[in-house]
Amino acid sequence: MDPIFSRIICLVICTLVSNSAFAQQRRPNVVILLADDLGSEDLGCYGGPVKTPVLDSLAERGVRFTDFHAGAAVCSPSRATLITGRQNLRTGIYGVLQDHWHNMHLLEREVTIAEVLQQAGYGTAHFGKWHIGMTSGKRKKPSPTEHGFDYWFGLSNGASPSHKNPVNFRRNGKPVGPLKGYSCQLVVDDAISWLETKANPDQPFFMNIWFNEPHSKLAAPDEIVSIYGDLKDEAAIYSATVDNTDRAIGRLVAKLKKTGQLNNTLIIYSSDHGSYRSDRNGGLNGNKGSNFQGGLRSPGIFFWPNGFRGGRVENTPSGSVDFLPTICGLAGIDKPNGVHLDGADLSPLLTEKGTFKRDQPLLWLSPASGHLATLRDGNYTLMGYRGYKLPSDQARKNELLRQMAKMAGIDPSTPNLGSQVTNTTFSSPEYNRLKGEFVRLRTFQEAWIPTIKAGGFSRFALYDLSTDPLQKKDISKQRPKVTERLKKQLLTLYKDVMADAPDWNLK
Structure with a gap:
């Protein structure tokens, strides 16, 4: 090989290696x-x-x-x-x-x-x-x-x-x-x-x-x-x-x-x-x-x-x-x-x-929650409500909440009471026992997955965050075209996600 050509090849290789190293260093x-x-x-x-x-x-x-x-x-x-x-x-x-x-x-x-x-x-x-x-x-x-x-x-x-x-x-x-x-x-x-x-x-x-x-x-x-x-x-x-x-x-x-x-x-x-x-x-x-x-x-x-x-x-x-x-x-x-x-x-x-x-729009799914889905597109948020029932001993959960709130000195009318009683610094053997039972009752059960996969939505609500940042007014009836457009997007995404989601109940 011609020595000049060999030198050119060598310089090209060295330059490429140097550029690669430089790129790595710049990351x-x-x-x-x-x-x-x-x-x-x-x-x-x-x-x-x-x-x-x-x-x-x-x-x-x-x-x-x-x-x-x-x-x-x-x-x-x-x-x-x-x-x-x-x-x-x-x-x-x-x-x-x-x-x-x-x-x-x-x-x-x-x-x-x-x-x-x-x-x-x-x-x-x-x-x-x-x-x-x-x-x-x-x-x-x-x-x-x-x-x-x-x-x-x-x-x-x-x-x-x-x-x-x-x-x-x-x-x-x-x-x-x-x-x-x-x-x-x-x-x-x-x-x-x-x-x-x-x-x-x-x-x-x-x-x-x-x-x-x-x-x-x-x-x-x-x-x-x-x-x-x-x-x-x-x-x-x-x-x-x-x-x-x-x-x-x-x-x-x-x-x-x-x-x-x-x-x-x-x-x-x-x-x-x-x-x-x-x-x-x-x-x-x-x-x-x-x-x-x-x-x-x-x-x-x-x-x-x-x-x-x-x-x-x-x-x-x-x-x-x-x-x-x-x-x-x-x-x-x-x-x-x-x-x-x-x-x-x-x-x-x-x-x-x-x-x-x-x-695609931003999407959040909580399959065990009443508010199953939230889809965000621009200023609009569409919320889809769960259309299936999951086993729940709500009466026992309510009783546990009442007992724990009383023991911890928390007003039972406090918003989001479940989070308040499980996150308080108050502690006692009996309180901890009640809290453990409450947590177990509201923990996601893998046996629910077939019901979730077969289920869907009961209704939808639309909010315009540019005028209603606190999400107080459902405008789905006032904006039917927007609601239908976002509903279609939500249902398509939901179907796609559910097809990917594994069924741990079978494992």
């Missing part, structure tokens, strides 16, 4: 921060009562979404949607997961954000609450390892006995034992340690940090609680857990800044659904567990100095279902091949380049 690190049970108006930057200077700063220097939504109105379904970009029923998660009772879990066939980034050369780690399936006794389920995480430090559900000094964390599947400190700080401690010791410090990383706070059982340092009220006041303790989490996030941000990685790190912050406290959801209709806006609306903060201009507020309806396609879009990574994603790529909104397009 952002990714950090997802997820709160548990946080309301849409808890944070300072959303007009809330909690002092959150770190998150406020990320919002001020990033893009803050004002019409952002969780993947579902309850925990496990929301997390399944977030990590896959798919409607939760497609992924195998129908309701709040109890690993010792349920066969269901996030199906191993699902492609997660971690798997996409792992295949693109990222180091991946999960920290904190998981709640989409872990082995319990004879019920074998895939762990975060099987879902794309090189390393994980977390727990299957909540921190026990509370956020203070938890005893149920695991590291890569092995129990860690009793820990000293508060769960949000312990999670960030481990995240920082992983950053410092991971095998390849030059490798881009993905950290999935799912905090337990402010879910019950509540606990926070007295010196923080006292900022918000009496040390025994539940609202003050709740606020303090959010404040403490903000301080933990501040330590992580400081570490990224010290190591020179902050500007090329995409940080995304949200909550898994609305708060169980009706005073923290901005006056919206509904709370945690509701398919009205109060149960679905959550914060949405995106920060990446090297990637897009900050200091902006974005009003486009969006949600955590959009995380996977958005991360792919921002990092220049192909979306999973052959996988139907229910979310959309928000990168045109963030980078101000190109045109944002959502191929």
